Amino acid sequence: MFISASEVMKRACAGALVLSLAMSSAALAADDKPMVMKISLATVNDPLHEFAKNYAAALEKDSNGRIKVEIYPSSQLGSTQRQAEGVQFGEIQCLVVAPEFLAGIDERFEVMAAPGLVKSMADGQRLAADPGVRKLMLGLGADKGLHGAALFMVAPSSVIARTPIRRLADFKGKKIRVFASQFQTVAMQRLGAIPKPMTLGDVLPALQDNAVDGAVSSIAVFAAMHYWDAAKYVTETGQPAIFGVAEISKKWYDSLPPDLQQVVDKDAASQAAAIGPWAVDFNAKARKTWTDNGGELIGLPAEDQSTMLNELASVGEDVSKAKQQLNAAYQIVAAAAQKAP
16 A cells, blocks of 8 residues: 555654653653652661651651652661761661761761760750751761751760769779760760770670670660660760761752752751650650669769769860861850850
8 A cells, every 4th residue: 555755754743742742651650759768777766766757757748759768777777887878879868877977977077976065955956956056067078978957966975884883983994885986085085984986786785795884875775775684774974965967868869859859958957856855755754764674873973973074074175176177166066055045
């Protein structure tokens, strides 16, 4: 059958139209597919985990399902270092962690761990909300694959120990796990202890194997992870404060359309503010859980607590003074901490 040139052209145009519509439909279908966001953290059932859950719910709601969140607590995606690397390279989309564990990326992340900055949860919440502190902390790592999204107060520090620490002198000679922070290391040395930096996943085995005599963390972590099976004594020093930071993979963030970038930032900020009252209540409940399970809470005598604070008051300045960038960051945080409530 003879087909005219004009008919061939019509059929070709029709075929091109069908192909174009099919490709458009495929593109729309791809656009409708939710973007997966993995949130990773080392802890479980604590303020960091609660922030992650609340953030996930807000993101899925405010993105109208365009972002699908998966949460991996208890270091399911590897050590804290491995999680941080995953965020830098885009394999993990979000990490919720104490900022000093990112000091290997930028040493200024550890300034929030300087002792003496805050003396209460309320102080810590104000410090985390300070515009200058937020600008500093959330801007760190921007040139190394990180996009800071949230900063919030988690808890005051406590020290768990296999034998009770009732007086300041009881710190002497004890091997104490600290966060990966020069500020915590120097603070423990001033108390006569031997600091042992390690990640959270290593702490419980180290206590059980007598590799350390004690560990710095929060009562929230000790209670949530049932540390009473390894050590029953918790001394509530209150120093330093423990903060949390939410770091987004910059590679993933930059791939988002502008409206979803706004959702990611807005929801992180709102959930960082909202976690404060919950964290206060949770820490109070954790203290009760600890004693209900046979653990003991210890407070240093007033004169020892005062001596400790005096010993630690200059740690921040002394640790940072030889490093210009670190000292500048410390001065920003210290100045904000001194502002009247």
